[in-house]
Amino acid sequence: xxxxxxxxxxxxxxxxxxxxxxxxxxxxxxxxxxxxxxxxxxxxxxxxxxxxxxxxxxxxxxxxxxxxxxxxxxxxxxxxxxxxxxxxxxxxxxxxxxxxxxxxxxxxxxxxxxxxxxxxxxxxxxxxxxxxxxxxxxxxxxxxxxxxxxxxxxxxxxxxxxxxxxxxxxxxxxxxxxxxxxxxxxxxxxxxxxxxxxxxxxxxxxxxxxxxxxxxxxxxxxxxxxxxxxxxxxxxxxxxxxxxxxxxxxxxxxxxxxxxxxxxxxxxxxxxxxxxxxxxxxxxxxxxxxxxxxxxx
Amino acid sequence: xxxxxxxxxxxxxxxxxxxxxxxxxxxxxxxxxxxxxxxxxxxxxxxxxxxxxxxxxxxxxxxxxxxxxxxxxxxxxxxxxxxxxxxxxxxxxxxxxxxxxxxxxxxxxxxxxxxxxxxxxxxxxxxxxxxxxxxxxxxxxxxxxxxxxxxxxxxxxxxxxxxxxxxxxxxxxxxxxxxxxxxxxxxxxxxxxxxxxxxxxxxxxxxxxxxxxxxxxxxxxxxxxxxxxxxxxxxxxxxxxxxxxxxxxxxxxxxxxxxxxxxxxxxxxxxxxxxxxxxxxxxxxxxxxxxxxxxxx
Numbered sequence: 057x058x059x060x061x062x063x064x065x066x067x068x069x070x071x072x073x074x075x076x077x078x079x080x081x082x083x084x085x086x087x088x089x090x091x092x093x094x095x096x097x098x099x100x101x102x103x104x105x106x107x108x109x110x111x112x113x114x115x116x117x118x119x120x121x122x123x124x125x126x127x128x129x130x131x132x133x134x135x136x137x138x139x140x141x142x143x144x145x146x147x148x149x150x151x152x153x154x155x156x157x158x159x160x161x162x163x164x165x166x167x168x169x170x171x172x173x174x175x176x177x178x179x180x181x182x183x184x185x186x187x188x189x190x191x192x193x194x195x196x197x198x199x200x201x202x203x204x205x206x207x208x209x210x211x212x213x214x215x216x217x218x219x220x221x222x223x224x225x226x227x228x229x230x231x232x233x234x235x236x237x238x239x240x241x242x243x244x245x246x247x248x249x250x251x252x253x254x255x256x257x258x259x260x261x262x263x264x265x266x267x268x269x270x271x272x273x274x275x276x277x278x279x280x281x282x283x284x285x286x287x288x289x290x291x292x293x294x295x296x297x298x299x300x301x302x303x304x305x306x307x308x309x310x311x312x313x314x315x316x317x318x319x320x321x322x323x324x325x326x327x328x329x330x331x332x333x334x335x336x337x338x339x340x341x342x343x344x345x346x347x348x349x350x351x352x353x
Numbered sequence: 354x355x356x357x358x359x360x361x362x363x364x365x366x367x368x369x370x371x372x373x374x375x376x377x378x379x380x381x382x383x384x385x386x387x388x389x390x391x392x393x394x395x396x397x398x399x400x401x402x403x404x405x406x407x408x409x410x411x412x413x414x415x416x417x418x419x420x421x422x423x424x425x426x427x428x429x430x431x432x433x434x435x436x437x438x439x440x441x442x443x444x445x446x447x448x449x450x451x452x453x454x455x456x457x458x459x460x461x462x463x464x465x466x467x468x469x470x471x472x473x474x475x476x477x478x479x480x481x482x483x484x485x486x487x488x489x490x491x492x493x494x495x496x497x498x499x500x501x502x503x504x505x506x507x508x509x510x511x512x513x514x515x516x517x518x519x520x521x522x523x524x525x526x527x528x529x530x531x532x533x534x535x536x537x538x539x540x541x542x543x544x545x546x547x548x549x550x551x552x553x554x555x556x557x558x559x560x561x562x563x564x565x566x567x568x569x570x571x572x573x574x575x576x577x578x579x580x581x582x583x584x585x586x587x588x589x590x591x592x593x594x595x596x597x598x599x600x601x602x603x604x605x606x607x608x609x610x611x612x613x614x615x616x617x618x619x620x621x622x623x624x625x626x627x628x629x630x631x632x633x634x635x636x637x638x639x640x641x642x643x644x645x646x647x648x649x650x
Binding site for chain 2: 067068071072073074075076077078079080081082083084085086087088089090091092094095096118119121122124128130131132133134163164165166167168169170171172174176178179180181183188190191251252253
């Protein structure tokens, strides 16, 4: 991989048998995600740097969702023989730029020719002395909160899949998620009882928190501001915008539960509550739309 | 991924947004390799567990080659829709079993459908307070040593590519490399000045040590015992067995340089020396055969 930067945690970068990354905490957080062309991205919808940003964000958000600060990425790239070399360079640029947003860098990688284009990213992170925030700690009475945009990427996906290229805000949201990585450690310091990054849809991922914690959760639809551009696009495309908000993926906001009364800092908003029981409801009722985000199905 | 074990370094295993792995040293060593069907393995030559062993070994050997002890693997798997589910289970079994040989475990993964079968593995490791052994530290006067089998996997590859299934020892060596992972930290403690795992052929990988260290190296061909089975197979197939030994890959022995006079422990053998200059010679002369191992060219 070319064009790799060296962040503060990089003790030995690319070029040797392995990289060496600072793990001052004595523990390292690690997660892997793979994106495959045709299933997770399309080259006619996203440029190579966009794919790099998306692949990095999907992994870095997993690290943040543990309450950790990302330190490094490693990248395995499968490329068809006829792929232009500049595409891989653009991808590396996007990965490097997204990692830099949270102080991380690309420390290693491997590339192979392959019949199918795919990029597998592993992200590492540091807990900074905090306990990891797992999925299973929510307790009845906790509040449910969200940090980051939701529904934007799904709206952009619908716009692109109908053959449009505007509204630009929504299309760009699909191409490059905007994740506030620092919100992960922030939530851990605030005493978050459980946390997840919303990659497959709010109802589905909050459902993971509910089932892991053996509790029920209710989401208040009034907690979400549907911006004008999203509302207009939904109307023009004949879509319920709450379908994007509640079941759309790929924005990677952080969803977390906190003890009741926790004062949430800027960027976080309360979107619901935790109660005895099971499953996830919206305004006290089951949601009747689809429950998740199936890429390109 | 199913069937994953939890080793001593696993603080939080699969099932959350990310895993948490012990990094007691305050640094973590990390490396990624990807294996693609048709290029790095063939399903008619290797069972799924074999592919798991090979993919894990390729990565774990990179960790050992830094002088570190492997702690964890993360796996990204791209699978065609028609692949039998038992194949992925067999792969996970092989990965888990190979990792267990050095006390590591599979702590996370991701799986996606894809037109091409590929497995990308990231290995993590712990330096245990030692400095990482890089590729660039060899000095004139050092001795060059090797730990592990060499030429066996290449011989097995040739046997399989000619349509044979025996000698079994050679075929099995290709299917499942035998790597002495503990030799990595052992070499670091002995003061190794540079180290690499031989994955692409001895001359090529020792060449990396020579160029990184800006030195020349000479290999003594008499240092290698060509076992009877390899010699017989070479004769039957019309191959020079030194072609396998000097240019064959996939066995993943460790090659390292040590200060002159270092007493090498069991398993290591001196195979050459470091001198002023550049490049790698065999018995003082340039080697005229191919210089590397091109998978399935």
